[in-house]
Amino acid sequence: MKYYEVAIFGLYLQNLVFHSQETIPSLSEVIVDVKMKKNLRALVIKECEKPDFQTKAIKELTSFSLSKSQFELAKFISYYYAAKIGFVLGFFLTSKEYSCKGIEITKEPNLSLEQKKALDFIKSNSNSLLFADTGSGKTEIYISLIKDYLKKGKQVLFLMPEISLTSQIKKRLEMYFKDSLFLWHSKVSKKKKQECLESFNEGKALLIAGARSALFLPFRNLELIVVDEEHDNSYKASNQPYLNVRDLALFLGTKLNIKVVLGSATPSLTSFYKQKAFRLRGTFFESKKHFLYDENELSLSPMLLSEIQASLGRHKQVIIFLPTRANFRQIFCKNCGETIKCPFCSIAMSLHKNRNLLKCHYCNFTKSIDQSCPSCQGLMLEARKMGTAELKELLESKFINAKITKFDSDEITSVKKLNHILKEFNDKKIDILIGTSMLAKGHDYHNVDLSVILGIDEYLFRPNFRASEETLALAMQVAGRAGRKGEARVLLQTKNRAFFEKYIQDYDAFLQDELENRKGLYPPFKRLLRLIIEDKDRLKAQNLCEYLAEKLATIKNIELIGYGACGVEMINAKYRFHILIRSDSYKALIAIEEYVLQFKNVNADIDPIDFM
Template sequence: MRYYEVSIFGLYLQNLIFHSEEKIPSLSEVIVDIKMKKNLRALVIKECEKPNFQTKAIKELTPFSLSKSQFELAKFISYYYATTIGFVLGFFSTSKEYSCKKLEILKKPNLSFEQQKALEFLNNQSSSLLFADTGSGKTEIYISLIKDYLEKGKQVLFLMPEISLTSQIKKRLEMYFKDNFFLWHSKVSKKKKQECLESFNEGKALLIAGARSALFLPFRNLGLIVVDEEHDNSYKASNKPYINVRDLALFLGSKLNIKVVLGSATPSLTSFYKQKVFRLKGTFFESRKYFLYDENELSLSPMLLNEIQVSLNKQKQAIIFLPTRANFRQIFCKNCGDTIKCPFCSIAMSLHKNRNLLKCHYCNFTKNIDQSCPSCKGLMLEARKMGTAELKELLESKFIHAKIAKFDSDEITSVKKLNNILKDFNDKKIDILIGTSMLAKGHDYHNVDLSVILGIDEYLFRPNFRSSEETLALAMQVAGRAGRKGEARVLLQTKNRAFFEKYIQNYDTFLKDELENRKDLYPPFKRLLRLIIEDIDKTKAQKLCEYLAEKLAIMKNIELVGYGICGIEMINSKYRFHILIRSDSYKALISIEEYVLQFKNINADIDPIEFM
């Protein structure tokens, strides 16, 4: 009889020991039973000695296994994000052993002199950052790199933020690689995903263009990872384990000699500081932008209305960014000053006028619109902070002949809807497109000569050390959607004109100045760990927070930055407290992560990007 240490896919359990009469190679997929659960997929970690307790038999050996590169990645996630290997394995897909076939790619991009220099630079680095202005042609550089690897029979992973995975990128890839690639993201059907997994088993999956989850596919000959829009926060998971796929790609590259290319027009400060950088300036097509500043509060100011009319008169299109979806972010009581809050989360509910209800954008609780203030019973209720739906209604009343559409997560609920609205916009069936940050995600709008950025100051003053970086990047990405060819205007409605005037056309200077601001305090010079304590009993949560803060304050190699109640005090009926820790050593932070695993109501977020 042989004994094996196995890990069960997706379960938050320590490794278990099972027996079998067969000799089973490490990293093989098997089927096992445990108490109350039958026919579970599990991974053989290694053969081990007979334990001093009774074991269950392995029921079945499947033809699938995990590749060594996948297992290296799973082990690292388990270690760095302090969770069990079994839970981490739930993200991964297994495959049969396979070898890849070389592809012959007949078509290739015609690169400019500067693009060719960029390609040579990237070829000479194991990992690097392509810092390329919007419209400078970085996609052609990616495609040239990808072509070289596919012709060697190497696999390529092209990572993008989820919302960038539109028909647009599909068309670009089809131009060069025909049908020799797969898309992988949350909106792809089960049938298509199954076809993709089968293509791995046949050695035919050489190029995958995908969102975050594509990193966990069963690559066995991965040679290149491209992380486009590497600054985008969607690469970081918002729940346990709080992985950052950009960082995991870099780990995989360093561990297994895989080339990693990060790309962005507005790179993250950490990548700019840590990576070797090629700066690609200018635009592929002749274009010129003029920046206009409207120093009014968020409103349909005369200046804004005039600029929209100018574009409509020229039969050009406009895009308008607004940070808030729905009609208004909050309903405000003029009598007592309170807002109508979610009963389960300590945040204001948003008005959705078309559905005649209030909705919490954290827990999705909905209720009918209040006729009086829940706090003081006053009847003087007023809507504050305009949202995309309200802006659309107001613009429709001002420009009665214009075709106006909304582009936010309330409107775009499927890939089909996304593609349809982008097609309608590019076919000039829409004159004005109003949206949230989805507007900024790399879409090409051919006839846009006006980008309007509203409500941007709300981003700038968030309690987050990255707020300046993220706000400027967002503004530049939205601005970059206008004037892909020819002249364009960018109108910013802001009370912080000096900040945007200084940096919006000079991200290089911003990065250098921001590095000075963060020295000895924040990443990339320090590492952070955020502990979030949640409990339905506020007193219990507070006492645990204070107890841990007291213990952490005297520990070596770490600094207690601060602790207390979270900016959003309650979500889903649980009170929230947090502790922020700073250190030079990631090992010191991992030891704290491991220590707090004993508390069921604590989440540990290493390298956090959210602080509410």
């Protein structure tokens, strides 16, 4: 009789021991029963000694297994994000042993001299960042690189942050790799996914393009990962384990000698600081942008209405961006646009009207509401919000003959709807497209000569240390949707004209300045860990938060930034408190993650991007 340590796919359990008459290789998939659950998929971790308790038999050995690279990734996720290995394995798909054959590719992009230099740079570095202006042709560089790997029978993973990009990327990739390309994301049908998995088992899946979950497919010959729009927060999971797929791709690159290419027109500060980068400037399109500033609070101002009318009069199209993620109200100065910042965190404080105070959601410092601006003594006003539906109604009352459509998550509920609206817009059947961040996601709009950016100040002053980075990147991405050919205007409605004038055409300068602002406080110079305590009983949640904060305050190598009620204090009938910790050492933070695992009401988010 042989005994094996086994992890159950997707269950939050410790590894268990089963027995079998057979010799079973490590990383084999087997079928087991546990208590009331029958016929569960499980992974053989290793052979072990006979335990001093009675064991159950392994019911079946399947023909599938996990590759060594997949297991290395699963182990790292389990370690770094403090999750049981069985639970982590639930993300992964197994396959049979297979080998891949090279394919013949006859078509390839015609690269410019600068693009060739970028390609040579990428080839000469194991990990690299392609910092490329919008329209400068980074996709052609990706394709030229991918071609070399597919010819040799090597697998390539092309990651993108959201499924809203897949249709456009699919068209570009299909021009060169139609028979070897498979898409993988949550909206792909079960039938298509099954066909994709069968292609893995036959060694035919060479190029996979997809969102986060594509990283967990059964690759056995993966040698290149492209992470497009690497700055996008969609690569970070919003629930446990709070993994970041961009970071996991970089781990695989280092651990298994897989080439990783990050690409963006507005790279994250961390990637810019840590990765060797090639700066690709310019654009293929003959275009010229004029930046206009409407120094009003969020409204349909006369200037905004005039510019929209001018575009419609020329039979041009308009896109209007409105952020929705700024969930917390600030007060700002009517004169200079400044907001009130926490003296300890340099982060905008949030307005709590019911308690008549301002609060920092990092350290929980509170103060009374300022009636006048500390900078210029101007009148302080509460930021006003407006949703896409309200904006659509207002515009329809002003432009009666215009066809106006929303482009947000409420409207786009499927890939089919996404493609339909994009086609309608590019066929000039829609005059004005109103949307949220989805508008900025790399789509080509051929007849747009006006991009409007509304509500950007509220986004800029969110209580988040990345607020200025994310706001500028978003504004530049939206601006990049206008004037793909010819002249265009970008209208920003903002009280912070000086910030945007300084940086919106010079992201490089912003990155350098922001590095100075972050030193000694935030990533990429420090590591952060956020603990979230949730309980239906508010007092229990508060008491546990205070107990943990007191314990953590005594630990060396970490700094307790602050603790208290979350910005959104209740979700799903549970009260929420949090603790924010800073350290130079990720190992110190991982030790804390492991310590809090014993508390069932505590979640740990390492490298957090959400602080609400």
